[in-house]
Amino acid sequence: MMDTQKIRKDFPQLKRRINGKPITYLDSTATSLKPTQVLAKMNEYYTKYTANIFRGIYKTSEEATAEYEAARAKVAAFIGANKPEEIVFTRNTSESVNLVAYSWGKGNLRSGDQVAVTIMEHHSNFVPWQQLAGEKSLGFRVWGVDKDGTLNLKELDTLITRKTKLLAITAVSNVIGTINPIKEIVRRVKKLNPKCIVLVDGAQAVPHMRVDVAHWGADFVAFSSHKMLGPTGVGVLWGRMELLEAMPPFIYGGDMIKEVHRDTTVYNSVPHKFEAGTPHIAGVIGLGAAVDYLSVFGMDNVRSHEKEITEYALEKLAGVSGLQIIGPNDPEVRGGVLAFVMKGIHPHDIAQILDEDNVCIRVGFHCAQPLHEYLAVGPTARASFYVYTTKEEIDALVAGLGKVKKMLG
């Protein structure tokens, strides 16, 4: 059980009042709020041991390096990676996916090969593959969803062929919340084509449930710090060591080299080969603190809390006439994100009227326009939940939707 009221005290933004009213933050899928523990840890770097990492032969630099690498070890343990070196720090999930598309894609994809994605991908795990397919004349295959917003695993039999070099798939939809059975999908993909690489977008999974990359059996997993209580500007790419070692660098520059001569360069080892230039040191250390913070609860408890809130929200929103939930209705296969539409009312107007009472939701296509087109629903409104979300906040949302209907219905 999680003590939400106690947790809320850790988040300074929840104490803020705008026009005398509290903030009901229901947009954690876009980015999460940050606890004081994370902010304090980042501030510590900026006030106690600001120094560049790796090269300094003095105490504060050694301290900064140790904290930076400790964060890598924490992230590795958090997702069940074999070793810290399998964790590459990037700027965000998009950059992590692009790293694979450019670096792994460069050496491994040739004209005539196929790459596959699902229709529920965030643009960050869709556009890189769509564009690479165009550039390299690859087949670009898209796995659709059933009416209930879930994937039909039988379709893998036709989706994955011996020409399929990669499947890019999200673990949890950032719109309809569908939790995909990654372990089973990877098992089937590898059976159909052992050489097919599976890249999992974990941006909506790692912050909200227990993720074990070894259990999944995938080859790459990408996610972002800022969606899991950490700062913006830090992303993670986990990859299997033998894959990372075989891949060329994505960005050239400082830190990623071992030796540089007039005409040749020897690259640094993994993961440093992929971390050119001074990284977001404070951000990475902050992510480490976010991992510590979440680890105190245990990710199974985080998931339980969100499932309870989602169940409550599904029930309450079902009582709003003219409101339609998009995606699975079963909280067992749905993460804490609810997209919905209201008959005859544009989502922008919903969000605008809710904002009068500081109820923050997101509207539009949520960086998943192909999914909206596929489902033929137009733009949607989306409420999403996290460790600090309460049932009272769901009630505030429902009350706000009542106002929306009164005004525009």
Next chain:
Amino acid sequence: MRSWPDLVKSKRCWADMDMYRDIILDHYKHPRNFGTLSSADAKASEYNATCGDRISIEIQCQMINAKCQIKDIRFSGEGCAISVASASMLTEKVKGMKVENVLKLATEDILVMLGTELTPSRTKCAVLPLEVLQKAVVCLGL
């Protein structure tokens, strides 16, 4: 036409929701000049991919004293209350206007027409119909 201060002082349907003033809600719920023309001289449409608003405008023109004027206008599409109300009010505003003046209209004119302050993201919704109309005028190739 009412002046800006009058508009600001006008009755509001929601205590602190300037954005959804009566006149905007009225145009949203009962859009004027909605539909298509049987014979249009020019048409244009625009799509706002961030919010899914889609507005099309058709115009019919006439020459008066060697100046081209908007004789009739229709709009269609779907959007939020702000973009629909803006389109509806704009069609009324420009009927009979010289096209050269239509091209001079700017964001400020739209905000004055709506009589409300908008956040930057909603300003895009409000200005979309003007962009479509100006695109249609350019299509006339005058």
